[in-house]
Amino acid sequence: MTMNTPMLVTFCVYIFGMILIGLIAYLRTKNFDDYILGGRSLGSVVTALSAGASDMSGWLLMGLPGAIFASGISEGWIAVGLIVGAYFNWKLVAGRLRVHTEANNNALTLPDYFTHRFEDKSKLLRIISAVVILIFFTIYCASGVVAGARLFESTFGLSYDTALWAGAAATILYTFIGGFLAISWTDTVQASLMIFALILTPVIVILAVGGVHTSMMVIHAKNPEYTDVFKNLDFVAIISLLGWGLGYFGQPHILARFMAADSHHTIKNARRISMTWMILCLVGTMAVGFFGIAYFSSNPGEAGNVSQNSERVFIELAKILFNPWIAGILLSAILAAVMSTLSCQLLVCSSALTEDFYKAFLRKGASQKELVWVGRLMVLLIAVIAIALAANPNNKVLGLVSYAWAGFGAAFGPVILISLIWSRMTRNGALAGMIVGAVTVLVWKQFAWFNLYEIIPGFAFAAIAIVVVSLMGRKPSASIEKRFNEAEAVYRTV
Template identity: 70%
Template sequence: MSQFSPLHITFAIYILGMIGIGLAAWYYTRSFDDYILGGRSLGSVVTALSAGASDMSGWLLLGLPGALFLNGVSEAWIAIGLIAGAWFNWRYVAAPLRLYTERSNNALTLPDYFTHRFEDKGKLLRVFSALVILVFFAVYCASGIVAGARLFESVFGIPYAQAMWYGAAATIVYTFIGGFLAVSWTDTVQATLMIFALILTPVFVILSLGGPAESLAVVEQVNPANLDFFKGASLVGIVSLLAWGLGYVGQPHILARFMAAKDARTLTNARRIGMTWMVLCLFGAMAVGFFGIAYFAQHPDQAGPVTVNHERVFIELATLLFNPWIAGILLSAILAAVMSTLSCQLLVCSSAVTEDFYKGFLRKKAGQRELVWIGRLAVLGVALLAIWLASDPESRVLGLVSYAWAGFGAAFGPVVVLSLYWKRTTRNGALAGMVVGAVTVIAWKELLADTGLYEMVPGVILATLAVVVVSRLGRPPSPAMEGLFDHVQGELRRDGL
């Protein structure tokens, strides 16, 4: 590949653009509140697209199309679960959480919210929830770095170790410099790039095959089971795929976008934008894989790479169907998906280190400038830890990523929802729910994975029971906690939220 190929140039322009946005965000970052939550200033569009981009990693352009290419529409159940879960999160969690975190001593992080919401003077909630965030997100970040490295390794033909640093460097730079505003603004650009790629690519695939009817006919001719939603499916399998949607209410990097919105009313319009973006992206990604079956059936001479690795279907179609300059832009969407998720995970880890450990235990009276720089150093520290974990892409620790989503969903999800909607929730109930949720997910994965049931399902059920039972058995919440709950509920009813 030429040193100045279109692919090199488009990737370079994209990365420099993201760093430029980081430098612009530096100018607006004047306090720790700015660095962690952007001063709670995000409008509807940025909130919506940032939440979407931070949610959808490289899986959207690699894993999901690859699954549809391999197994047909039976893999669509996971998308249905994700759409339902995301809508519930936007509709029933976003606005209450935005309002409650502001009323709970202007909580900047999820552990900070739990601490103030449940009057946790012993700070066990803060410590445990921050540790859950650091452990799971360190592995998540390592996974993102591996995905970026594989992209650079595949596209540019460079060694894995070199590709790993190239893939991580730009994300670390703009997150380090600009904090939450840089991450949110770049997420908006990246979300736009992702939806452009996922609408344009399947349209061109279908046109190259002669139209939708002709494309469907070829897919059916290859294997009629490709059109069967229940192909090889069991009840447990379908429930497990749908259950991915349960995880949304416990993901710190997505909840942080709700907390950063300008106000609770902003989130109504953001929900419409965010859900439209998500539905179009998911259906576009599925269409790439599904109609890719037909394309490579008609062009078997070009099918070698996707036969070896079905997750390359988007990469191969973009390269084959488009001018190299357009292909470079489309392939940048994969990098955008990886970078958007990695950057917000780095920032959530940074906020846990800075707000929940450094300020919470070491320097309670630390100044704003000091906290911003500690936050930046934490970004760098977590990134280096993730790079170290990613240096061996076959390491068993990266296998934890398969249930990190479930870990967050079970440990935090029930506690978040009940804290917003059940006045009787107590501090001990919340702690029990977090511990039971996290332990159940890990134990189920290690001991009962042969059942085929996704560990999210028992994790969420048992965590919810733990919160309710322990809260009922203990002392009721204090009058101040009940008063704040009633006040927030009253505000939400007044604003029609």
């Protein structure tokens, strides 16, 4: 345990710092708007890094490098798809969503936005969208809990069951206390830590093997296919990997960052910061997995843990190659990735239960203080369910993420995108798109037709359903058209 003591101290300092930020945010949280969206007060840097950190969960430092370590550089097509998707999400959705949510009764959640955007008096949109959020986010939260458990299990030799609770406890605490402001501020710190780890680690790995040229020779000697970007990939496989980019348009935890910006004018600068951060992180994480092949091929005696589970490659490299104090900082980056995403997912689930069920159906006259405390209790409820789902030690981080990512991308992506650019879209069109997208993902996942990633048919069928059903029905009311045009005019102002 002596070698782990510096790591333990580093982890404890880091976690204490995050909880301290949560306490400061608690003092700034005056009402439910503050708890859910931070009072729409985020500047460009916090908006950018918070969006990035909440996006790049444990799969960034565990799932993706593990996939590349196991299969080679061909797994990097996911990164290409994500970069393209993220850029268009910032470009087409971010600014518009900030304006349109405020124009539609200052909507705090996506179900709230859908309800007011389409004047849905039946509240069907609110119910169905909130149910979709709860189903897929609980799975997504479970992926974060698994990643945290893997980290504590590998670093401190804890049993998986103990690591499960240890990894989730700190995140639950600061989310419970500080809400959105705590999450956004901690995300900024965590994003900085993640990019530091992902730039430093591959450089040291390459130097340990003897340079880039030597590393490439070792990798090629082990298996030439590791360097083949098209290894075992046909057209469908490449499209499936690129299809991850479609998911961005429908991820509630990322879209919440856009909604919380202090102005749509903030978005342009935030896009540049976020995309730079994202590209550097993805290149770094791919390099960790790829050059990790060279290191463990050259040092097979140290490859035991990685051979059992390739998703441990970053953890093992950090522990082997760095002084324990530095390793503690680098491994805190995994905890940062897990905590940043898990925290905002817990909060989005909490907001869905509080704003879209409790306030909408049970307690319409609930006070702001009551709503904040109900929101906090909902954080605990969702966390317990996610921990229960994560209890199976054979869970894979990337597998859980891919399912939830597809669910949100198909159910919400087309609805969000089309609702922001097409005034003719109707309530029934939105309803059809949401249901078709979610059901397609659930069914396609079970049958795995054509080995095509379920987000692609889900997104396509949902978009078609939206357009067809909208055109078949009556035009939206004059008040809906008026609000849409006014919001678009505000968005166009420089």
